[in-house]
Structure formats: structure tokens, C-alpha cells
Amino acid sequence: MTGASGSNPAVSEFAGLSxxxxxxxxxxxxxxxxxxxxxxxxxACVDLAFSNLPEPLVPVVCDVTDDAAVRAAVEYVASTFGGLDVVVNxxxxxxxxxVEHAADEQWREVFEVNVLGVARTSRAALPMLRRSEHAAIVNTCSVAxxxxxxxxAVYSASKGAVLALTRAMAADHVADGIRVNCVTPGTADTPWVQRLLDAAPDPAVERAALEARQPTGRLVGADQVAHAICHLASPAALASTGTALPVDAGMSGLRLPASGKGRYD
Known part of the structure; x- marks a missing residue:
């Protein structure tokens, strides 16, 4: 939607924010x-490594399992931008x-990244977020x-922890003016999912099975999840905190007949 002047309000929705x-x-x-x-x-994008990150995005190499590295990365971003308003975990x-075949090391590895990574990054960012008038944390959870x-089992347990952590953080920091929400995507069409498909005996059959379990009959697009995250991070979403926003192609809410097919092809 555009205003009377023809400008698009979404273009400046996060103007002045970092x-x-x-x-x-x-x-x-x-x-x-x-x-x-x-x-x-x-x-600023934080990750283990980068290849051709488009400008003007700022790459910051950091391992979220390393608390000292996380604190340094957050400090660097806040210093570079003159503050910090939004954190997307x-x-x-x-x-x-x-459960039967998951080794203890696998549990530790997944929770270190998926749960403690959220906690470390949020913890490091809280002092900066408290100084922001539009502070928001959005966590990527999962329909799992x-x-x-x-x-x-391991992945689902870690994302269940993220969901609980999101709501607990929202309660803890509402008085600080920091909104904390999460999105719960279904199976998304991302490089990680593609790697799983490539490793399957028959990638085409496996992809069809993933698509079939989602009521729309297709995987969730990364851009669709991004729009949900930006909505929750936006100053316009002031009334949203402690919210889990499904972006799951109907997986959590719809119960269709076994013969039902997606209607969005």
C-alpha cells in the first residue's frame, strides 16, 4: 500500500534502527x-563464514557457541551502528x-546452538536494547x-525450549520495553533442507513427501518467514510480545482429509 504521495511506508519502516x-x-x-x-x-549478519554477502549488509564472523565471541560481536555491531534495536536469533x-539413537554429544551440540545461542546473543544485547525506544527480539523457532x-526428537526438543524461552524472556523484559517474539516455520525451502534432500536415496521422492505433509502442498519460502520476522520486529507491532507466529503452511492448525491437496500451487 502506498500513501497519497506514492511513497511506500514499508521502505522507511526501520529507518534509523539497527x-x-x-x-x-x-x-x-x-x-x-x-x-x-x-x-x-x-x-549486521552474524555467522561462521560468509560468501558474497550483498551490500550494505555488514558481515560479522562469530560462533554463537562461544560466549566471548558473541559478546565481542554484539559490541562491535552496536559500536558500528551507534546502538542496537533489533536482534533476530x-x-x-x-x-x-x-531418542533411541541420539547420542549425548548430539543433544549437547544442538542445544548449544539452538538454545544457548539464543540465550547468549540476547544476554549480550540486552544492555543496548534497554537503551532503544523500539527494542525487539525475534527468535526463529519451528512448528516442531x-x-x-x-x-x-533432538531438534524438536531444542525448538520447544526456544518457544518456552521466548515467552519467559517476554515476561522478564516487558518492563524494559523489549518485545520478545518468535516465528514457528514449517519445513522451509532453505539450503539446509536442500542438503538433507541431496543426501536422501531419492531426493525427488523425499521432497514430495515433505511438500505433501504441508496442507498448502509446498514448502515454506525463506522470504515468507522473513516477512513474518520483520512484522514482529517492526515498531508497528507494539502490541505483540510473547507471541509465536506460525509460518507453517497450515501444519499446526489445519486437519485436511487424507485426499486433500494444496490450493496454492
Whole structure:
């Protein structure tokens, strides 16, 4: 929608604000960083490595499992931008398999990134966010936090923790003026999912199965998740805190007949 002058309000929605996106080198993180930038924010992407990050996004190499590195990265971003208003905790890793075959090391690895990574980054950013008039944290959770998926025990448990952590943080920091929300995507069409498909005996069959379990009949686009994240991060979403916004192609809310097909092809 454009105003009477023909300008697009979304272009300046984040004007004057700065944002940090973890896991920002690809997939949902990169799509979110680009959209925040398009809407006026200064944006830093935090990740293990980068390849051809588009300007004006600022790359910051950091491992979210390293507390000292996280604190240094957040300080660098706040210093570079003159403050910090939005944190998107998107860094995460996946895991396949059930409880029976998941080793303790796999549990530790996934929780270190998916849960403690959120906690470390948020903790480091809180002093800067408290000084912002438009402070927001948005965590990338998953539909796996709310529905049972086969062979995803470790991953689902970590995302369940992210969901609970989001709501607890929202309660803890509402008095600070810091809104904390999360998105819960379904299976997204990202490089990580593509790597899983490539490793399958029959990638085409596996992709069809993933698409079929989503009521729309297709995977969720990274850009679609990015739009949801930017909505929750926006100063316009002042009434949203402690919210889990589904972007799951209907997985959590719809129960269609077995013969039902997607209607958005």
C-alpha cells in the first residue's frame, strides 16, 4: 500500500534502527537481513563464514557457541551502528533421528546452538536494547515445537525450549520495553533442507513427501518467514510480545482429509 504521495511506508519502516541477525549468511537469516535493510535498517549478519554477502549488509564472523565471541560481536555491531534495536536469533542446526539413537554429544551440540545461542546473543544485547525506544527480539523457532514430527526428537526438543524461552524472556523484559517474539516455520525451502534432500536415496521422492505433509502442498519460502520476522520486529507491532507466529503452511492448525491437496500451487 502506498500513501497519497506514492511513497511506500514499508521502505522507511526501520529507518534509523539497527539490527543484528544470527545465521545471516543464507536461507531465512539472509532473507530477513535483506528485507530489514530494504525497509531502512542498518543490518549486521552474524555467522561462521560468509560468501558474497550483498551490500550494505555488514558481515560479522562469530560462533554463537562461544560466549566471548558473541559478546565481542554484539559490541562491535552496536559500536558500528551507534546502538542496537533489533536482534533476530536465527542461527540453528538440525538433527535427525529419535531418542533411541541420539547420542549425548548430539543433544549437547544442538542445544548449544539452538538454545544457548539464543540465550547468549540476547544476554549480550540486552544492555543496548534497554537503551532503544523500539527494542525487539525475534527468535526463529519451528512448528516442531508444537507438533510431533517423526525422527526429529533432538531438534524438536531444542525448538520447544526456544518457544518456552521466548515467552519467559517476554515476561522478564516487558518492563524494559523489549518485545520478545518468535516465528514457528514449517519445513522451509532453505539450503539446509536442500542438503538433507541431496543426501536422501531419492531426493525427488523425499521432497514430495515433505511438500505433501504441508496442507498448502509446498514448502515454506525463506522470504515468507522473513516477512513474518520483520512484522514482529517492526515498531508497528507494539502490541505483540510473547507471541509465536506460525509460518507453517497450515501444519499446526489445519486437519485436511487424507485426499486433500494444496490450493496454492
Amino acid at each position: 539490527a543484528l541477525v544470527t545465521g545471516g549468511s543464507s536461507g531465512i537469516g539472509l532473507a530477513t537481513a535483506r528485507l530489514l535493510s530494504e525497509r531502512g535498517a542498518q543490518v 536465527n542461527a540453528g542446526i538440525g538433527a535427525q533421528g529419535g 515445537a508444537e507438533v510431533g514430527l517423526p525422527d526429529r
